[in-house]
Amino acid sequence: MDRGLLLAIYSVLSGWILVLGSLFLIKVLIVNLGTEGFLVALTEVVVGFLALGGALYLWYLTMRALFLKVKSSGKGHGGPGGT
C-alpha cells in the first residue's frame, strides 16, 4: 500500500475521531452546565462548533505537513493540469 492511500485513510479516520471528540466535549458541557435555557443551549452548540472548527484547522495543518513531506519524497513530474 502506497503512502498516498495511507494518508487518505488517515484523513478519514482522523476526521471521524474529530467529530466524535467534539460531540464528547458537548456531552461534558451538557453534564456540567445542564440543558435549561436558550443561552446555555446556544453556548454549548457554539463551543462545540468552535472546538470542531479549531480541530479541523489543526487537522488541515497536520494533513498539509504530511502531504508535502510525502510529495517531496515521491516521484513528481510535470504535465497538463487537472482537478
Added chain:
Amino acid sequence: MLTWIFLAALALVLSLVASELFHRALIPRLIERGYVSEDVHKPGRPKIPEPAGPAVYLAFAISVMVISHLAGSAALEGVVASTGLAFLIGLLDDLSPLGPKTKPLLLVLPALLLAVSGAIVPRPYLPILGRARLYYTYWIVLAAMFTVFSNGVNMMDALNGMMPSSVFASTLPLVPVLIALGSYAGLLSLISLYGSLIPYYLRNRYPARVFGGDSNSLFVGAALASIASISNTEAFFAISLLPFMVSGFSILASIGGLLERRDIKIRPVVVGEGVIRANPDGKAPISLIAVLTCQEGKTEPRIVREVVAISLLSGILSSATFFLLTPR
C-alpha cells in the same frame, strides 16, 4: 413490512427504468446541440456530452412522487421540491456559470424549502449524545449541511465514475441505520437516488460517455442532505461523506476561500500519458486526488477504485458509530 419491501422494489425499478429512458433520449440531443465538455484527463481531450443532470433528477422526482402518493408521506414531497431547486441552481450554473460565492449562498434556498415543507423534526440522532432537541440552532446546521454536502459532491465529480460510485459506497452501509430507525421515507428516497444514478454510473464510468454537470452533483448533494434531515441521521451521513468533505475542506483551506474549479490557477494535479500525479508545485491546492497521488502517479480507474474503498470505509465507520456509540 411487506408493503415497505414492495415500495422499495417499486422505487428502484421505477427510478432505474425512467433514468435509462431519459439518458437514451437526452444524450443524442446534447451532442446534436453541441453541449459537450472536454475530458481533460484523457489523451486528446475527447468531447463528452454534458449535462446529464436532467435525466437523473427527473427519474428521481418521478419515482419519489409516485412513492409519496402510494405511501402518503408528506416528507417525500418536501424532498422532491428541495432537490428540484438544487437541480435548477445546478442547471443554471451549467448553462451560465454562477460566481463562486453566489452558488453556496443559493444552496441555502433548498434547505429553506425543505424546512417550510414541514418534513423535518429538529431532533437529530447524535453519536455519544443520543437524540438531541435543537429547536433553535438546527436551522443554521440544516442550511450549512445543504451547502457543504452539495459542494462536497460537486468536488468529488472530478474523475470518470468517481461521484456515483463513491456515493453508493459511502451510503450503502447506512441502509441498515435507516431500517433500524424505521425511517422509510428516507430509505425510499435513498433507493430512488440509487436507481436514478445506476444508468448514469454505467455511462459515466471509465471511459466516460457522459458528464453529469453541476445540475447532477448539486442535486445529488441536496438529495443526501434532504434524506439525512428527514430521517434525523445528519451526523451519520456527515461521517459517511467524510471523504467528500476532506476533499472540499482541503481545497477551500489551501486556496484560502471560495473559488470556482476553473478559476484555481495552480491545479492540484498534473496529467501526463494517462497518469495523474499531485502537482509538484508546493503552492498547489490539496485535493483528495492529490493526496492519493502524492507519492506516485496513478491511472484514473485506480484512483477511482481507491476513492471508493475510502468511501466504503467511512460508510462502515458511520454505521458502526450508530450501532455502537449512539444511545437510542
